Amino acid sequence: MRAILRWAHVDLRAHRGEALFIVAATTGIVAALLLAVALFGYATNPWQRMFTQSHGAHVWIRTTPAADPGRLASLDGVEALSGPFRTTSATVESRGARAGVELRGADEDPPASGRPLITSGHWLTSDSPDGVVLESSLARALLAEPGDILTVPANGHSLTVLGIADSPEPRYRPGERAGTVWASPLAVERMGAVWSGQLTGMVLADPDDTDYAVQRAVTELGADAVRDVSDWRQARAEARGDTVLLGQVLVLFGLGALIAAALAVFGAISTRVRGHLRDISVLKAVGFTPGQVTRTFLVQHVALALLGAVLAGVLIQVLGGRIPGRPGEAVEVWQDLPGPPTALFAVPVGAVLFIGAATCLAAWR
Template sequence: MRDDDATGGRPVSTALAGSRWIRADLRARKAQAVLTVLAVAGIVAALITAATLLEDGTNPWRSLSAQTDGAHVWFYTGDSPEVALGGIDGVTRIAGPYRSAPVTVAQDGKREPAALRAMPETPARVAHPLVADGDWLDPAQPDGVVVERSFASSLRLGVGAPLTIIALSGERHTLYVRGIADTAEHGFYPEWTPGLAYVLPVTLDRIEPMLGRSEWVTGLRLADPEAAQVVSQRVVVMLEERLQRVYTWREVRGAMELDNRLLGTLLALFGVVGLVAAALALANAAGGRVLGQLRDLATLKSMGFTRGQVTLLLVVEHGALGLLGVALGAVAGWG
């Protein structure tokens, strides 16, 4: 009996020879290996990109929150909060507090409820509206107003259009649409009411001079968005009777959802097609490589490799190429 057989050395030498053969085969057929990896990576990247774009189209909250540095918790109080909200664990930045007054918008014979919010001429870094059309507020045009996009669409407003505002006192004011903006803090109108519009503080003081008819809006941006519910409960405890209402980013995201069933069906379809395409690409590449390796495989068998061991070598080699393609595709797709 040979020593290597008695000590179990043959499996080790077989595995070593197999790994050497795989490395030699990859070096000899670099172009085919690279094409296999790129084919799988391209399919995976296309699948992830399509799924991401589809999700953003069905529910744009995520992209809006990223573009506006959105807050994760919003709360309303009867007066300006004087609590050290920045001392709450997990709060990284604070938006506001901004004064807001309820008004009525009279447009084309219809009256719609709206909230007129005072905003500075230079929007804050956190939870700033994203101007999609026109310009932001400017002291040179004190009668200018920026309207949230879904509210503007409902009223059929465009940049430069006049907007009649009726205060709680019944007094009418005419403002002019300076811009149309998106926000991640407010659901789509009319599912989410009242409609939202932004004006300069001096404009709001002129339209609604009585502070008792106003409320104050404050947003909290968190280090961990998943802690929004815990932070909102902390705000309730700290503000007690002064708090009017509070909500988190999850409620806004839910209000922006258009059709989850459509999203699920299309994502599943894309997933199945992508997986089948990746499997076919890998199988086709592997089949072509095996046909070109018949002489090498015969050499392996002459060295003592069984049919099962040869099959295992091929599975390991092409499986590694496929996994590398999936990893590269995932990185490219998420990027």
């Protein structure tokens, strides 16, 4: 083993350019794979992205106006509350389309937890007392954009659309689920509506304890005070159905790119090993067995690949979020998701193992 390590060290010193190239190539390949994983999660799981960026609530509880949802903050496992928000039901009309909505009282400052993500326009302001913000699926159903006017058929009152926002909550479904409209309390009072309930979101320390948290919340408030409960799993299951085809397409193209990269790496390693045929002959002449020759090249390439993989992981972890555009945003969101620690370990390890296998095959041949 000492002879193997000594020759590997001498060879690396004699061929520093090749060693640096292998390290750089491995770093680039692993970094590209990590970026691809981040972009894949960003594109195929928009619900998780929205949930992470908005610090979404794991449980939403609708209660009567007389309930005191603030007591939920003292329950074990509850990190924060979103709300409570006063709510009331209404019907709005825009460009000939009607929709049942839930008007949700909101302040000029968006909530810290369960925060809507503005995609166009802006949030509520005191300068527009009749201004509202529409959830994006409701806006699509009403064909509404910032600046449009919504009409309340019940009394002819007009509401101005200030912005459109994404939310990880269950989306609008005509005839099944009302759409969400964020409005200032003044706007609701000006249209003559009466608050009919409250909505409170609970951010949990452990999402796996959702069922237990719901039971505790209902017990704390009383079954008579709770009208409806929904959790993050329902919204996630609903949203995933829309991205299955996109995920399959991206996986297909990703596998093709991965196979191409694997062939390129294998070809590069094979070429380098063949370039050492004279050295291999010398090693065999001084008594190296085929197994020792294989281990010699394996030690070299695994060490270089490991160095490149570690560099790639560090670069993505430290500088990935600074990449301009969607890739940087995808890395920032991806780092906050449950999966990144696993992927950040699995991708470099997989690359090193593949390089080791390719080296063994080429050296043995």
